[in-house]
Amino acid sequence: MFAAYAARIDPDAPLDGLELGERPAPPDRPGWTTVTVRAASLNHHDLWSLRGVGLPAERLPMILGCDASGTDPDGNEVVVHSVIGQTGHGVGPDEPRSILTERYQGTFAEQVSVPSWNVLPKPAELSFEEAACLPTAWLTAYRMLFTNAGVRPGDTVLVQGAGGGVATAAIVLGKAAGLRMHATSRDEAKRERALGLGAEGVYAPGERLPRRVDAVIETVGAATWSHSVKSLRPGGTLVISGATSGDRPSHAELTRIFFLELKVVGSTMGSRDELADLLSFCAATGVRPVIDEVLPLERARDGFERMAGGGLFGKVVLTP
Numbered sequence: 372m373f374a375a376y377a378a379r380i381d382p383d384a385p386l387d388g389l390e391l392g393e394r395p396a397p398p399d400r401p402g403w404t405t406v407t408v409r410a411a412s413l414n415h416h417d418l419w420s421l422r423g424v425g426l427p428a429e430r431l432p433m434i435l436g437c438d439a440s441g442t443d444p445d446g447n448e449v450v451v452h453s454v455i456g457q458t459g460h461g462v463g464p465d466e467p468r469s470i471l472t473e474r475y476q477g478t479f480a481e482q483v484s485v486p487s488w489n490v491l492p493k494p495a496e497l498s499f500e501e502a503a504c505l506p507t508a509w510l511t512a513y514r515m516l517f518t519n520a521g522v523r524p525g526d527t528v529l530v531q532g533a534g535g536g537v538a539t540a541a542i543v544l545g546k547a548a549g550l551r552m553h554a555t556s557r558d559e560a561k562r563e564r565a566l567g568l569g570a571e572g573v574y575a576p577g578e579r580l581p582r583r584v585d586a587v588i589e590t591v592g593a594a595t596w597s598h599s600v601k602s603l604r605p606g607g608t609l610v611i612s613g614a615t616s617g618d619r620p621s622h623a624e625l626t627r628i629f630f631l632e633l634k635v636v637g638s639t640m641g642s643r644d645e646l647a648d649l650l651s652f653c654a655a656t657g658v659r660p661v662i663d664e665v666l667p668l669e670r671a672r673d674g675f676e677r678m679a680g681g682g683l684f685g686k687v688v689l690t691p
Contacts, residue, residue: 372396373691374480375671376434377421377472385421386675391668394434397476397484402461404487406451409441410503410665411478413674413687414536415615416470425473436478436689437471440493440502448493450502450650451478451485452643461486470507470640479671481691491647494654504660504686505649507640508536509544512588513649514641515610516545520586521634522608524549527584529602531555531595533565533573534684537612539661541588542568547658553584555595564684568661586610596620600627608634661685 372394379388397405417435420426426433437453455475456466471477471485493502515537522528522545530541533554545552546569553572554565562573574580576595583604589595592614599609601624628635641649653659663685666674674687 372481373668374434375436375668375689376432376479377426378432380421380423380426380428380431382422385418386672386679388421389435389672389675390432391671394432394476394480397482400484402486403484404443404490405482405484406439406441406443406449406490407482408439408478408480408691409499411436411439411689411691412503412507413678413689414438414507415613415678416507417472418675418679420472425469430474433472434476434478434480434483435472436480436483438503438506439478439483440499443490448495448499449490450493450646451483451506452489452491452646453478453485453506454640454643455486455489457642458488460488479668479689489643491643491650494650496654497650497659500662500665500688500690501653501660502650503688504536504662505653506646508686509540509660510641510646510649511612511638512537512540512544513652514645515588515612515638516541516548516550518641518645519610519636519638520588520608522550522586525551526586527551527553527582528586528588529553529555529580529584529599530570530588531599532591532615533570534558534561535590535615536686537590538588539568539685542570543658543661544652546570547652547656553580555598561684583607590614591616593617593620597622597624600624600633603631603633605631606633608636610636610638612638663687665690
């Protein structure tokens with residue numbers, strides 16, 4: 372079957388390790404289901420995999436891609452939850468938690484095999500392309516906002532780095548849930564688009580906000596960390612799920628964190644139940660993922676290059 376896969380690891384030139392070509396179809400395995408992929412979406416995790424983060428060279432070649440929607444062997448329309456080993460279903464009780472492409476072949480292919488427990492029904496209201504955007508970036512944003520940030524309707528939230536998949540999802544989901552969303556971006560056009568998605572205010576990186584916020588959604592890392600901490604009200608919460616600009620900020624702002632009794636909460640992906648809730652939320656409210664571009668799988672490299680260049684606003688979706 373045709374697939375986009377990591378053939379080599381290169382921390383400095385990750386796209387040099389990306390190959391497109393034939394790979395073996397997934398074998399039958401007790402307790403697992405093979406999904407025929409109709410759509411799959413890119414995440415920064417795929418780029419980090421090509422750098423060798425979470426993917427050692429001895430596991431190559433590895434088909435990339437965490438997210439997918441498609442059909443199961445009975446023709447049912449489904450969405451794949453990409454966290455493997457979250458329970459004993461299909462992998463045994465001692466299986467370490469991982470996501471697709473770290474230990475198991477991913478979704479950038481004509482088929483993907485996952486434990487049957489990891490397959491959820493796709494709401495009829497969502498297209499395959501829309502549903503394929505949800506299991507990683509949108510699920511991460513959902514958990515950050517509604518499980519870990521501790522916010523309620525009417526609270527204010529700052530999202531750093533509008534345009535990225537998680538950041539875009541947070542703006543849309545927060546607005547739909549009655550939160551007052553604010554966002555930053557280096558790009559004026561992206562700030563304008565964030566306003567169109569429902570952000571109440573948009574700012575350049577580091578710009579002082581008119582008032583401190585109840586929570587910050589942080590995925591950028593070192594470049595925005597100080598601003599995130601300084602933007603919080605006393606007792607506010609900073610939720611972090613990534614560090615695309617680096618994980619060692621020059622100013623940790625420790626004094627401000629303890630003096631103002633701020634909370635810093637790490638957040639990774641989400642549970643199967645949270646993905647089910649997210650799917651229902653989108654179906655019921657009309658909220659839809661922001662898609663930057665849909666490309667055939669044969670043009671996966673174009674999508675990777677756009678993501679690596681930082682020019683995206685929303686998700687890139689690949690269709691086998």
